[in-house]
Amino acid sequence: MGQSYDLIVIGGGPAGYPAAIRAAQLGARVALVEKEELGGVCLNRGCIPTKALIHSAEVYRQVLHAATFGVDLPGEPGLNFARMVARKQEVVDRLVSGVNHLLQNHNVALLPGWGTIPDPGRACPDGQSRVRVCSADGEDGEFMAKAILIATGSQPAFPPVPGVDLPGVISGEEATELTELPKRPVIVGGGVIGLELASLFHALGTQVTVVEVQSTLLPGVGEVALTQRLTGSLRRRGVDIRLKAPVQAIVRGEGECKRVMLSSPRGEEVVEGDLVIMATGRRPRTAGLGLEELGVAMEGRAIVVDEFMQTNVPGLYAAGDCTGGSMLASVACYEGLIAAENVMGSHRGADYRAVPNAIFTIPELASVGLTEREARERGIACRVSRFPFSASGRALALGETEGQARMICEEGTGKVLGAHIMGPHATELIAEASLAVRLGLTAAELAHTIHAHPRLSEVILEAALGQLDGAIHYRYT
Numbered sequence: 002m003g004q005s006y007d008l009i010v011i012g013g014g015p016a017g018y019p020a021a022i023r024a025a026q027l028g029a030r031v032a033l034v035e036k037e038e039l040g041g042v043c044l045n046r047g048c049i050p051t052k053a054l055i056h057s058a059e060v061y062r063q064v065l066h067a068a069t070f071g072v073d074l075p076g077e078p079g080l081n082f083a084r085m086v087a088r089k090q091e092v093v094d095r096l097v098s099g100v101n102h103l104l105q106n107h108n109v110a111l112l113p114g115w116g117t118i119p120d121p122g123r124a125c126p127d128g129q130s131r132v133r134v135c136s137a138d139g140e141d142g143e144f145m146a147k148a149i150l151i152a153t154g155s156q157p158a159f160p161p162v163p164g165v166d167l168p169g170v171i172s173g174e175e176a177t178e179l180t181e182l183p184k185r186p187v188i189v190g191g192g193v194i195g196l197e198l199a200s201l202f203h204a205l206g207t208q209v210t211v212v213e214v215q216s217t218l219l220p221g222v223g224e225v226a227l228t229q230r231l232t233g234s235l236r237r238r239g240v241d242i243r244l245k246a247p248v249q250a251i252v253r254g255e256g257e258c259k260r261v262m263l264s265s266p267r268g269e270e271v272v273e274g275d276l277v278i279m280a281t282g283r284r285p286r287t288a289g290l291g292l293e294e295l296g297v298a299m300e301g302r303a304i305v306v307d308e309f310m311q312t313n314v315p316g317l318y319a320a321g322d323c324t325g326g327s328m329l330a331s332v333a334c335y336e337g338l339i340a341a342e343n344v345m346g347s348h349r350g351a352d353y354r355a356v357p358n359a360i361f362t363i364p365e366l367a368s369v370g371l372t373e374r375e376a377r378e379r380g381i382a383c384r385v386s387r388f389p390f391s392a393s394g395r396a397l398a399l400g401e402t403e404g405q406a407r408m409i410c411e412e413g414t415g416k417v418l419g420a421h422i423m424g425p426h427a428t429e430l431i432a433e434a435s436l437a438v439r440l441g442l443t444a445a446e447l448a449h450t451i452h453a454h455p456r457l458s459e460v461i462l463e464a465a466l467g468q469l470d471g472a473i474h475y476r477y478t
Contacts, residue, residue, distance in 0.1 A: 222358055336351060
């Protein structure tokens with residue numbers, strides 16, 4: 002039998018490694034089991050590489066429009082996708098190394114391999130549980146733990162469509178590892194992953210088609226009014242968007258061409274591309290852990306937890322995507338920290354009232370709290386105020402005036418129920434609104450707070466003023 006720990010974390014992604022560090026900070030002896038790269042999908046094949054590539058694309062767009070800002074270039078700007086990919090990997094490698102150093106500095110033992118939990122409950126001495134770790138070389142090790150946290154994340158979920166296993170049909174994760182720029186990518190799925198990749202490849206000059214089965218892009222995310230604005234913006238810039246168009250099959254075309262067969266309101270349609278990216282969602286990664294034998298309550302593939310991230314098995318916790326909730330790295334980290342603190346004796350429950358969505362499209366989209374529709378469906382009388390980036394001095398100076406900020410407040414009290422932003426740096430601006438929703442602040446409290454000038458954050462100030470007597474720098478007629 003191997004060493005004994007206070008906590009063993011299975012999974013080193015955005016839920017697992019922060020939980021390991023937090024438990025160590027609170028005095029626990031901690032081990033972390035991870036069979037792949039530290040940082041999980043988010044750091045290696047998701048959030049971070051996507052954003053690094055998108056920033057390169059934004060820089061390329063700025064260079065193309067340099068003359069607008071009075072910058073003359075000696076020649077036509079070139080696109081070096083190989084260098085973009087190399088820089089992306091440099092960012093990823095640096096962050097992975099940083100996570101490894103953080104774990105070492107907190108004396109967290111790293112156990113490389115796949116972890117399973119062979120005991121039903123606490124069948125071992127001293128009320129502890131066993132974790133079996135199978136390494137890549139096939140050697141098994143067994144370790145003891147007073148508590149176990151499952152943080153195994155999620156994996157791509159493909160619909161049962163003929164042809165998804167063809168060469169040239171890849172997942173969103175695999176799209177971040179491309180070494181050559183596709184010429185005509187077809188992206189199946191108009192959610193967060195699909196639209197971020199669509200914005201990336203379009204900004205780099207490719208002909209992009211987005212196929213979505215629902216009637217809107219980003220179904221269930223943020224205000225429909227802003228989603229519709231984003232749809233119009235993408236279409237005006239040349240992205241081919243097919244809505245209400247379920248994929249029936251993917252078949253080979255000539256050469257490297259793939260033909261995606263659609264059923265749309267207009268009848269049977271075909272879109273062609275040299276690459277098909279399946280951005281059709283994710284599902285919890287929980288198979289092979291031994292959860293059924295443990296008697297862990299499940300909803301499909303998702304582990305059921307209470308507000309304290311505790312499963313129905315004493316001493317067994319779960320956090321992040323494997324619980325099937327909001328599959329966001331920020332939520333995973335939040336839940337991991339809660340689980341670690343509760344393992345160490347706290348009684349902290351999760352609060353999901355203010356979960357921000359940050360979508361790195363071009364332009365960006367971000368939201369937090371309730372939409373207008375959600376507020377009214379709950380019987381809450383609400384008021385909506387808006388402020389456009391076209392009236393922001395800072396946005397004008399940046400040359401990025403597309404979009405607006407929308408604020409939803411409770412009628413009478415002015416309590417901020419939600420905020421939704423489309424425009425430059427929306428993913429940064431949403432932080433102030435998230436705090437307002439989390440703390441139950443009112444529009445008046447935001448409006449009476451001095452905002453630095455000239456800053457993009459003034460769109461939040463002006464939207465808050467719109468809940469009172471009206472914005473100062475814009476008037477809707």
